[in-house]
Amino acid sequence: MSWLTPELIDVIVQVLKAIVILLVVVVAGALLSFVERRLLGLWQDRYGPNRVGPFGMFQLAADMLKMFFKEDWTPPFVDKPIFTLAPVVAMSSLLIAFAVVPVTPTWGVADLNIGLLFFFAMAGLTVYAVLFAGWASNNKFALLGSLRASAQTVSYEVFLGLSLMGIVAQVGSFNMRDIVEYQQQHLWFIIPQFLGFATFFIAGVAVTHRHPFDQPEAEQELADGYHIEYAGMKWGMFFVGEYIGIVLVSALLTTLFFGGWHGPFLDALPWLSFVWFALKTGFFIMLFILLRASIPRPRYDQVMAFSWKFCLPLTLLNLLLTGTLVLATQ
Amino acid sequence: MEFAFYFASGVAVVSTLRVITASNPVHALLYLVISLLAVAMCFFSLGAPFAGALEIIVYAGAIMVLFVFVVMMLNLGPAVAQQERAWLTARIWIGPSLLAIALLAQLLYVLFSDPSGATLGQTSVSPKEVGIALFGPYLLAVELASLLLLGALVAAFHLGRHEAKE
Numbered sequence A: 001m002s003w004l005t006p007e008l009i010d011v012i013v014q015v016l017k018a019i020v021i022l023l024v025v026v027v028a029g030a031l032l033s034f035v036e037r038r039l040l041g042l043w044q045d046r047y048g049p050n051r052v053g054p055f056g057m058f059q060l061a062a063d064m065l066k067m068f069f070k071e072d073w074t075p076p077f078v079d080k081p082i083f084t085l086a087p088v089v090a091m092s093s094l095l096i097a098f099a100v101v102p103v104t105p106t107w108g109v110a111d112l113n114i115g116l117l118f119f120f121a122m123a124g125l126t127v128y129a130v131l132f133a134g135w136a137s138n139n140k141f142a143l144l145g146s147l148r149a150s151a152q153t154v155s156y157e158v159f160l161g162l163s164l165m166g167i168v169a170q171v172g173s174f175n176m177r178d179i180v181e182y183q184q185q186h187l188w189f190i191i192p193q194f195l196g197f198a199t200f201f202i203a204g205v206a207v208t209h210r211h212p213f214d215q216p217e218a219e220q221e222l223a224d225g226y227h228i229e230y231a232g233m234k235w236g237m238f239f240v241g242e243y244i245g246i247v248l249v250s251a252l253l254t255t256l257f258f259g260g261w262h263g264p265f266l267d268a269l270p271w272l273s274f275v276w277f278a279l280k281t282g283f284f285i286m287l288f289i290l291l292r293a294s295i296p297r298p299r300y301d302q303v304m305a306f307s308w309k310f311c312l313p314l315t316l317l318n319l320l321l322t323g324t325l326v327l328a329t330q
Numbered sequence B: 001m002e003f004a005f006y007f008a009s010g011v012a013v014v015s016t017l018r019v020i021t022a023s024n025p026v027h028a029l030l031y032l033v034i035s036l037l038a039v040a041m042c043f044f045s046l047g048a049p050f051a052g053a054l055e056i057i058v059y060a061g062a063i064m065v066l067f068v069f070v071v072m073m074l075n076l077g078p079a080v081a082q083q084e085r086a087w088l089t090a091r092i093w094i095g096p097s098l099l100a101i102a103l104l105a106q107l108l109y110v111l112f113s114d115p116s117g118a119t120l121g122q123t124s125v126s127p128k129e130v131g132i133a134l135f136g137p138y139l140l141a142v143e144l145a146s147l148l149l150l151g152a153l154v155a156a157f158h159l160g161r162h163e164a165k166e
Helices: A006-043 A059-069 A080-100 A115-136 A140-171 A176-185 A194-207 A232-257 A272-294 A300-328 B002-021 B025-045 B049-073 B078-087 B090-113 B127-134 B139-160
Strands: none
Touching: A006 A059, A006 A080, A006 A232, A006 A272, A059 A232, A080 A115, A080 A232, A080 B025, A115 A140, A115 A176, A115 A232, A115 B025, A115 B049, A140 A176, A140 A194, A140 A300, A140 B049, A176 A232, A194 A232, A194 A300, A232 A272, B002 B025, B025 B049, B049 B127
């Protein structure tokens, strides 16, 4: 076993950890479809899926079986290569961005110097999924949906980046692990960066185009928007991609504003770090679902005006205040 | 990192060629996005991760989205692909090819006159160093660029305002 050097074992362990994180994120994304429907039922005073198995727990398996065996119909009028590419981009771009999230002190895929920028880059690429799906479908509702999506995403990405610059200015690094360590020594960023938190949360909801920012797929006006022509597994990839987006934004909110894996009793029981991380992330996922359960959908022009006239000035103000404080306390 | 650099630059060259030769405008734009991503990879392998990330965020993530947005609105169909194919005759290729060959010769000369490749991935430039350089020796350029952007913003606002409401 001379070829099994310590370096090689190290590489294998790192690769295995990355694969485990990938699988956990995908499975969590898939399970969320069931969790969301049950919770929506609970909050809206109805049952939700409760027939298949105990508490309807096997509903997910039934849905997956249906999706796999459905005919994967590609309409004859679509642009085939781009039509096939779009769902792949939708699912993979946010999944790749999860690589920079530090789950616990020892678990995490990539410890990048430019971690936060890497997330912005991947979030910027997600818009192509919707754009290409809408264009390649050759359908006016799909095209309208993707036009809305691109305008909305570009507008909200402007302050998605700016809302986190206050944190970067305070920590002095784009590295996610540095940001978590800084929060251990000082306050969690939810208090000094409250405006940043509020705007990042709104932008995060808009980038995953979840309700109330689901203009691209507004059922009433656009009959499902950009994925109207999709069926079977291709539609399933859009569907799971949306939930992966929720998991990613929740994990980022936890890491950036709520101290990541930090919590009480960590010195005695180090394995609790994952539990704290999962609990905090779960809390934000619930918040996403509660938003969908409670808020009506605004008009499209209201969404755009809210972005440029309210959120952008707010983030600039936050950045100015943070900059002044950082300079004054130096 | 040398392999990564040559691989990414190869992808960039091939995809840029496809940008020119693709007859469907949206396919050409898709190749342009890939070309920009490959250039970002080149920056990463050269030890400038900050520039690489900005290349993806600004060019691939924002500017190209607007390009695709506009081209999508034009509703280009098979007729345009036909027309494009008719335009790309052999005669059109002569001028651009000569210019490109001149640039290629220059690149090869530089590569072979200094073949050590010493600059490849030897240093890594952190975001902080970029910031210090921008607001130190290059302060004037940053201020000029911000003036230009402000002017563009005012012009865009003027073009986009509703006259009927005033």
